[in-house]
Amino acid sequence: MSVLDGDGVDAQPGSGTALSDDFGREVTGVRVSLTDRCNFDCVYCHNEGLGDTRGPMEPSESEMSTDDVVRFLEVAEEFGVGKVKFTGGEPMLRQDLEEIIERTPDSMEVSMTTNGTFLPGRAADLVDAGLERVNVSQDALDPEAFAEITQSGAYERVMEGVQAALDAGLDPVKLNMVVFERTAGYVEGMVDHVAENDGLQLQLIEYMPELTGRPDWNIDIQRVHDWLADIADEVEHREMHNRKRYWVNGGMVEIVDPVENANFCANCHRVRVTHEGYLKGCLNRNDDLKPMGEMTKPEIRAAFRQTVADRVPYYGEYMVRDGEGGWEFNEKYLDGDW
Known part of the structure; x- marks a missing residue:
């Protein structure tokens, strides 16, 4: 029996079985950018790997519509995708965000990454619509440092947003902190902050110089691992992405370190969607x-299948060791023969 999918074309019903790429990696999650607009201008931002394309604050005709986003998610569900994370830019600049979440297939876990400034007054509605988890970007507890990093004066508003998320039941709220030269001095304070405040967790994200063009801001993330290992009450190793979680005085701190990490790439189970409706198999490409x-x-089905089929682990395949401890492009993927 065929299914008429609303486009006037018969389509086979989805089996719910996840698609795998040639490296055995099942795609079980999608990360959907809803806009490249943002009310912040963070100095480290790579805009989902697309570079600095931040435009005017008014909606663009190139942004996917509500129906476009929902239609994509319905197709993703056919292919066994069970998780969606909404990102931007700042996704809460989309006034239809609640509708998008409400219309997301019930089988999908819905999360969002936001700078938090619009959570006051909307967090409860987002939860009612179906939002289950939220990450809030917060790179420092010092208002002046926060302003320098984010190019905004919204520190207090972000703190209010985190509390609004907790009050709405989005517990735990995960704070995202990008670790680089200008934030490294604030890591210790953030670790103490999540230990002292119930409902908060900390995600330290390795700075990605290849996407931002400022290699001089990079620090050795292993130093942070070593410091946390020394002070942690417990260390948990997560097989996914080969991540480590550190429990410090009751607070949970996790490090996301994808740079030059072949294990991370070998365990990637996501594809990404740009705000203009393009699929991409890798953040770095x-x-x-x-x-x-x-x-x-x-x-959408055809593009999704092809995207999964063409996915390549960035480190360890697209980028390979050069024999001297560094990395170089794999000519196999540059020649177009693959």
Whole structure:
């Protein structure tokens, strides 16, 4: 029996079985950018790997519509995708965010990454719509340092947003902190902060100089690992991405360290969607962008299948060791023969 998918084209019903790439990595999650607009201008931002394309604050006609986003998610569900994370830019600049979440397939776990400034007054509605988890970007507890890093004066508003998320039941709230030269001095304070405040967790994210163009801001993330290991009451190793969680005085701190990490890439189970409706198989690459056409379900299905089929682990395959301890591009993928 065929299914008429609303586009006037018969389509096979999804089996719910996740697609795998040639490296055995099942795609079980999607990360959907809803806009490249943002009310912050963070100095380290790479805009989901697309570079500094931040434009005017008014909505652009190029942004996926509400129906486009929902239609994509319905197709992703057919292919066994069980998780979606909404990102931006700042996703809460989308006034239809609650509708998008409410119309997300019930089988999907819904999370969001935000700078938190719009959570006061909206957090409860987002939870009612179906939001289950939230990450809030917070790179320092010092208002002046926060302003320098984010190019905004919204420190107090972010703190209010975190509390609004907790009050709405989004517990735990995970604070995202990018660790680089200008934030490293605030890591200790953030670790203490999550230990002293119930409902908060800390995610330390390795700075990605290849996406930001400022290698001089980089620090050795292993130093942070070593420091946390020395002070932690417990260390948990997560097989996914080979991550480590450190429990310090009751607070949970996790490090996300993808740079030059072949284990991280070997365990990646996500594809990404740009705000303009392009699929990409890897954060670090923009040479694999695939359009979804007019966003009909058949077009989305075809693009999704091809994106998964073409996925390549960035470190360990697309980038390979050069024999001297460094990394170089794998010519196999530069020649276009693959």
